[in-house]
Amino acid sequence: MxxxxxxxxxxxxxxxxxxxxxxxxxxxxxxxxxxxxxxxxxxxxxxxxxxFRNPKRRTALNELQVISPVDGKVVVIEEVEENEYFKDKRIQVSVFMSPVNVHVTRYPIGGKVVFSKYHPGKFLVAWHPKASEENERTTVVVENERYGKVLHRQIAGALAKRIVNYAKVDDVALQGGESGFIKFGSRVDLFLPLNSNIKVQLNQKVRGGESIIAEINE
The missing domain is CATH 1.20.5 (Single alpha-helices involved in coiled-coils or other helix-helix interfaces)
Incomplete structure (x- = not known):
């Protein structure tokens, strides 16, 4: 398919x-x-x-968990200042996609889309430290009552010249449902609350819609 x-x-x-x-x-x-x-x-x-393959994924819906939005390898896990939407400290988890990975972007949590914005920009290599703020990108924030707000950002790379974002403000996001697509390699950043319990490690391979990135204790 x-x-x-x-x-x-x-x-x-x-x-x-x-x-x-x-x-x-x-x-x-x-x-x-x-x-x-x-x-x-x-x-x-x-x-x-x-x-361009689009395999079916079985997402175990859970409002207390964040799942990986894409296939790839975890390349960043660190506390950072998120300056576009939250304007405070968050845990950033970044997943790098090679050209052979599935490039469908999926909602990491279910809930309501409260922010969605496209930014034109550069095409630095996806692992460049400034790629998250200077490359062409889209930022989407989904909120649910139990986890709170989670931001995921599609980032174009040196080869990715087209980012497709389906998310619109006030949409109802289904966890694991399609939120977009990135053509020809890139990365996706997640920005999570500081009290998130991270379930992945650096260099770990993850599957979009299935792998658990983090969970939160109520």
Missing amino acids: FHKEGHKIILVTFGIVVAAFLLIDSFVAVQWVRTTIMVVLLLFLILILQF
């Missing part, structure tokens, strides 16, 4: 590969050159299909 954001790109890529195969067969006489080009084109098509 492929994500709707990739349907046009997949169709165009498939058409280009088919056309290239026909041209290569007609105009490239050297067998090993023809075979090499065809293999490269097939690998490129497979990479595009891999990137």
Whole structure:
């Protein structure tokens, strides 16, 4: 199953590969050159299909837990000052996505969308310390009565030139439901209350919609 954001790109890529195969067969006489080009084109098509896959995830709904919004590797766990929305200290947990990860962004908690904003910006590599504040990004805050407010931020990277954000203020967010998509590699930052009990470690691989990032004790 492929994500709707990739349907046009997949169709165009498939058409280009088919056309290239026909041209290569007609105009490239050297067998090993023809075979090499065809293999490269097939690998490129497979990479595009891999990137836009949209596997089903089973989210165990829990208002006291924050789940990972994306697939990837945990690269940051630290207390920081969040300057856009909260303007106070929060625990930041960042998940880096490689081009081969699933790039669907999911709501980390269920509740009401209270903030959603797009920011144009740079395209620094996703692991750059200033990427969270200087790169193209979207910021979404969801609130529920039991956990409070959780901010997740989609951040474009050096390759990611398009961020798709579905969240609108006053939307009802379903935990694990789709909130957006990032095309071609990037990262997502979570900003959590200081009393959150973090359940992941640095360099741990997580699955969007399933892995528990944190929980809070009432």
